[in-house]
Each structure stands twice: as structure tokens, then as C-alpha cells.
Amino acid sequence: MTIATAFEAMDSWDTIDGANWQLGPWSQWVKASPGRNLSLAIPLLPNTGGSLESCSAGAYDVYWKNLANSLASYGLKSAYLRLGWEHDGDWFLWGSPQGSGKEAHFAGCFRRVVNAMRLVQPANQWKFVWNPGLDGWKTTAWFDATWPGDAFVDVVGVDMYDQSWVANTYPYPTSCDAACRLARQKTAQTFQFGRLNALRDFAVAHGKPMAFPEWGVIIRSDGHGGGDNPNFIQKMHEFIADPRNNVVFHSYFDVSSRGTHDHRITDPTYQDNPGGPTNMPNAAELFRQLFGDL
Numbered sequence: 088m089t090i091a092t093a094f095e096a097m098d099s100w101d102t103i104d105g106a107n108w109q110l111g112p113w114s115q116w117v118k119a120s121p122g123r124n125l126s127l128a129i130p131l132l133p134n135t136g137g138s139l140e141s142c143s144a145g146a147y148d149v150y151w152k153n154l155a156n157s158l159a160s161y162g163l164k165s166a167y168l169r170l171g172w173e174h175d176g177d178w179f180l181w182g183s184p185q186g187s188g189k190e191a192h193f194a195g196c197f198r199r200v201v202n203a204m205r206l207v208q209p210a211n212q213w214k215f216v217w218n219p220g221l222d223g224w225k226t227t228a229w230f231d232a233t234w235p236g237d238a239f240v241d242v243v244g245v246d247m248y249d250q251s252w253v254a255n256t257y258p259y260p261t262s263c264d265a266a267c268r269l270a271r272q273k274t275a276q277t278f279q280f281g282r283l284n285a286l287r288d289f290a291v292a293h294g295k296p297m298a299f300p301e302w303g304v305i306i307r308s309d310g311h312g313g314g315d316n317p318n319f320i321q322k323m324h325e326f327i328a329d330p331r332n333n334v335v336f337h338s339y340f341d342v343s344s345r346g347t348h349d350h351r352i353t354d355p356t357y358q359d360n361p362g363g364p365t366n367m368p369n370a371a372e373l374f375r376q377l378f379g380d381l
Contacts, residue, residue: 088123089122089123089124089336090123090124090125090126090167090336090337090338091113091116091117091123091124091125091126091338092126092127092128092300092301092338092340093109093113093125093126093127093128094127094128095109095127095128095129095130096109096130097130097132097133097134097180098133098134098135099133099134099135100133100135100147100150102133103129103130103133103150103154104150104151104153104154104157105153105154105156105157105158107157110157110158110161110163111161113125113127113161113163114161114162114163117162117163118162124165124166124167124336125163125166125167126166126167126169126216126298126300126336126338127163127166127167127168127169128169128172128300129154129168129169129170129171129172129200130171130179130180130181131170131171131180131181131193131196131197131200132179132180132181133180134180136180137180138192139181139183139189139192139193139195139196140192140195142192142195142196142199142200143192143194143195143196143198143199144195144199145199145203147199148199148203151199151200151203151204152203152204152206152207154204155203155204155205155207155208155211156207156208158208158211158213159208159211164210164211164212164213165211165212165213165214166213166214167213167214167216167242167244167298167300167336168213168214168215168216169216169218169244169300170197170200170201170215170216170217170218171193171196171197171218172216172218172244172246172300173218173219173220173223173246174193174218174219174233175219175220175222175223175224175229175233176220176222176223177223181193181196182223183233184223184224184229185223185224185225185226185228185229185232190229190232190233191232193233194232194233194234194235194236195235197215197217197235197239197240198235198236198239201215201235201239202239213241214241214242215239215240215241215242216240216241216242216243216244216298216300217233217234217235217240217242217243217244218243218244218245218246218300219233219245219246219286220245220246220247221245221246221247221279221282221283221286222250222252227285227289230286230289234293237293237294237295240293240295241295242295242296242297242298242335243286243289243290243293243295243296243297243298244297244298244299244300245283245286245297245298245299246299246300246301246302247279247283247299247301247302247323248301248302248303248304248305248312248340248350249272249275249279249303249304249305249312249313249316249319250275250305250307250311250312250313251274251275251278251279251311251313252311253274253275253278255270255271255274256271256272256274256275256278257271257275257307257310257311257312257313258309258310258311259271259310259314269318271313272313272316272318272319273318275313276318276319276322280322280326283326287332290333291333296333296334296335297332297333297334297335298334298335298336298337299323299327299334299336299337299338300336300337300338301338301340302323302337302338302339302340303339303340303341303350303352304316304319304320304350304352304367304370305348305349305350306348306349306350306366306367307347307348308346308347308348312348314366314367315366315367315368315369315370316367316369316370317369317370317372317373319370320370320373320374320377321373321377323337324377324378339352339374339378341353342359343355343359343360343361343362343366344360345360346360346361349361349366349367351365351366351367352365352367352370352371352374353365353371
């Protein structure tokens with residue numbers, strides 16, 4: 088393993104701008120073996136409030152400078168920084184979904200963060216990741232509306248899970264047999280990978296590599312996940328392994344969380360819910376064959 092994925096807490100600016108309890112252990116992990124690096128999700132706003140418009144005007148520059156200094160002090164000088172990840176949805180305060188009127192402010196905030204961090208720590212070599220998901224945007228015009236500019240983005244990331252709200256996909260009907268499940272999985276994949284290819288074309292047009300900072304199979308409590316679906320593992324491997332797609336890193340989201348989202352294909356670890364053996368043994372076995380053990 089060479090990439091670890093972590094998330095800065097978003098309860099306050101004090102955790103967003105570089106919490107010691109977070110950066111200290113990850114710094115030790117990165118330094119313990121050559122070639123390791125950290126993919127760190129950076130909230131653009133805390134739960135206590137704020138706005139993208141204020142961010143783009145420089146109101147929060149002090150926190151971004153603090154973050155830059157914190158990362159530098161821990162030796163995390165080339166981390167992948169996912170600024171305001173999954174901004175295509177409305178589930179985070181920095182969300183700027185299509186038609187929200189926040190698109191330009193997101194792009195401005197992103198630029199402001201990059202400028203502030205580069206100004207105070209010009210010797211560092213962070214790679215800034217523009218990182219939507221696949222479920223929130225409707226047309227590729229939204230890419231341009233939230234794009235900060237080629238000078239401010241190093242990697243086009245995307246969070247991709249085997250979930251769908253498209254007709255004749257998920258949830259599976261009660262009487263759905265193996266052939267029915269496969270047909271619905273393929274319908275979901277046609278939509279998912281069609282969108283992924285559009286994002287890949289956008290990355291190529293801007294001369295940027297791609298990454299999957301989060302991806303995985305999924306069981307959702309609302310039924311909109313594909314579940315134990317090795318076909319999704321196969322398709323992801325094909326895309327990642329294809330040099331034409333220029334994928335620089337990927338991180339499987341091996342988590343079972345709060346009984347609502349289950350992605351885990353390994354044995355359980357502390358606080359997994361549900362625990363016990365993986366609920367997706369077929370996907371787990373194919374992952375091991377194609378990618379190696381987690």
C-alpha cells in the first residue's frame with residue numbers, strides 16, 4: 088500500500104487547519120516506508136458555518152495558511168489535497184451542485200485556498216485535487232462552471248460507488264434472480280461509466296491525470312447499492328489499468344458505516360458496523376485476484 092486516505096474533521100476551523108491528532112500519526116505512516124503518500128480530504132467550511140463567497144473573497148485565508156504550515160511541519164509536503172470533495176452534491180456545506188448559483192464561488196474558493204497555501208509554503212509540492220462524485224452533476228457544462236483553472240488543479244479525482252437511482256437498476260426486485268441482478272448491474276454500469284468517461288475526457292482536455300480517492304461496491308440501507316457485485320470490481324480494474332485513462336492513484340473505501348453504508352471487503356476493524364465477515368465475498372475475492380490483498 089502506498090496511498091492512505093484520510094479526512095480532516097469539519098467540526099471547527101481548528102480541526103480543518105491541521106489537527107495534531109490527525110496529522111501526527113499519518114506523518115509517521117508516510118515516513119515509515121519509501122513511496123508512501125497521503126490523500127487528505129479538506130473541508131472548505133466547518134459545521135459552524137461560513138460561505139463559499141466569503142472564502143473566495145479571502146475571509147478564511149488565515150486558516151489555509153495555518154493548514155499549509157501544519158502540513159509542512161509534519162513533513163507532508165507532497166500530499167494529495169482534496170479541497171471540498173464531492174462538491175457536485177448538497178450534502179456538504181461547500182456543495183455547489185448544478186443550478187445552485189454557487190458554482191463560481193466554489194471555483195473562487197478553491198483558487199483562494201491554493202494561492203494562500205502556496206504563498207506561505209512555496210517550497211511544498213502538494214497536488215491539489217478537484218474531486219466531484221458521479222451522482223450530483225447532470226451536464227458537463229457544470230465541470231466548466233466549478234473548474235478553478237488549470238493552474239490550480241493537479242489531479243481530477245472522482246468518488247465512485249456501485250450505486251444508482253436510474254430506472255431498472257437498484258433496488259433489486261424481491262424476485263430478482265441472478266440473470267435479473269446482472270442485467271440491472273449492467274444498466275447501472277452503462278450510466279456510471281458513461282459519466283466517468285465524460286469526466287475522463289474533461290481531464291484529458293485539461294492535461295490532468297485522474298484518481299479515485301474513494302471507490303467501492305456498496306450495500307445501502309435504502310437499497311440503491313449493487314451489493315456483492317464482482318462485475319463492478321472488474322470494470323473498475325479495467326479502467327484503472329488502462330494507461331489511456333492516466334489514473335495516478337486509487338483508494339478502495341473499505342468501511343462499513345453506521346449500518347447505512349457497507350463497502351467492506353475485508354475482516355472487520357474497530358467500530359465497523361456491521362462487523363463480522365464481509366457481506367460481499369464474491370467482490371472481495373475478485374478484488375484480491377485483480378488488485379492484491381488489502
